[in-house]
Amino acid sequence: MKDKGLLGNIHPALKLLVLAMLSFISLAIITFIGIIFAFIFFDTSIVMQMLEGGMDLMSNIEFGKYVQMLSHLGMFVVPAILFAYLVGKNIKKYLSVDKKPDMKQVFLGICLVVASFPLIGFLLEINMKLSLPEFLAPLERWIYSSEEAAQLLTDKFLSVTTTKGLIINILLIAVLPAFGEEFIFRGALMRTLKQWTNNAHLAVWLSAIIFSAIHIQFLGFLPRLFLGALFGYMVMYSGSLWIAIIAHFVNNAIAVVAFYFYHNNYTNVQLEEISKGQSGLVYILISIILISLLMFAYWRIGRINEEKLKSTVEETD
Numbered sequence: 001m002k003d004k005g006l007l008g009n010i011h012p013a014l015k016l017l018v019l020a021m022l023s024f025i026s027l028a029i030i031t032f033i034g035i036i037f038a039f040i041f042f043d044t045s046i047v048m049q050m051l052e053g054g055m056d057l058m059s060n061i062e063f064g065k066y067v068q069m070l071s072h073l074g075m076f077v078v079p080a081i082l083f084a085y086l087v088g089k090n091i092k093k094y095l096s097v098d099k100k101p102d103m104k105q106v107f108l109g110i111c112l113v114v115a116s117f118p119l120i121g122f123l124l125e126i127n128m129k130l131s132l133p134e135f136l137a138p139l140e141r142w143i144y145s146s147e148e149a150a151q152l153l154t155d156k157f158l159s160v161t162t163t164k165g166l167i168i169n170i171l172l173i174a175v176l177p178a179f180g181e182e183f184i185f186r187g188a189l190m191r192t193l194k195q196w197t198n199n200a201h202l203a204v205w206l207s208a209i210i211f212s213a214i215h216i217q218f219l220g221f222l223p224r225l226f227l228g229a230l231f232g233y234m235v236m237y238s239g240s241l242w243i244a245i246i247a248h249f250v251n252n253a254i255a256v257v258a259f260y261f262y263h264n265n266y267t268n269v270q271l272e273e274i275s276k277g278q279s280g281l282v283y284i285l286i287s288i289i290l291i292s293l294l295m296f297a298y299w300r301i302g303r304i305n306e307e308k309l310k311s312t313v314e315e316t317d
Helices: 012-041 044-051 061-088 103-128 134-158 163-197 200-213 218-236 241-263 277-316
Strands: none
Touching: 012 044, 012 061, 012 163, 044 061, 061 134, 061 163, 103 218, 103 241, 103 277, 134 163, 134 218, 134 241, 163 200, 163 218, 163 241, 200 218, 218 241, 218 277
């Protein structure tokens, strides 16, 4: 598809700059509008604390979730849509959500996410053993303290006891990121990087690196990098962003539901424990084998669909 938007013909590097600027400006505007509405939905003192820089999100989780929603809309959803319009004009087509995805690839995408959990746990375990040189000891302490604070906040966010709370968490942590992050990282960023580098694989990994880095959670960098690449290849081999959106949703939703069941004592199994111990090594090996087989099947279906499309076009011509 040729770019048809107002900025469709500018250099890809400038497009990336535009995307970054849109994220910054959109976040500022959405936050400003959100603060105005916050005075309606929340106690005035809570909003004033945030404006004065004294807000502790741990003390008001509901307001913290509201702020997180604003951040996701401002940083990912809105700028991705604006960028797609400015560069491609046809938003759905540019973001590759204009066609119905192949249901076989949707199924395989979900299977890939589920099969990846042991490997992701293993990558997380490796990442947690991060050790920097002695002269970077202050940075290492900051990384670990920041990670601990982020984990405490995440646990507090997820610690709900009602079905309503679970649904809200799924909407906030699974639905919204699945759309927003896929729109901007695989829909806008990866496409622009591919145009710039003329290398689809490099675009997948560069967008995955940025996807992982922007979360600013260094001890989870490797597993998030792997997921970013996995979602990228799903888009690359299918031509549809929908599959990555669905897979992203499934990944996050499983994590949210698993935490809910464990937190409320419905089960004593934690996802993070799957890859630990001697039995964990077996699960990791099985995970790697399944991922390889499923990805091959996913790629093969994509090639078959591509060949069918070419044949249809040739017959039409």
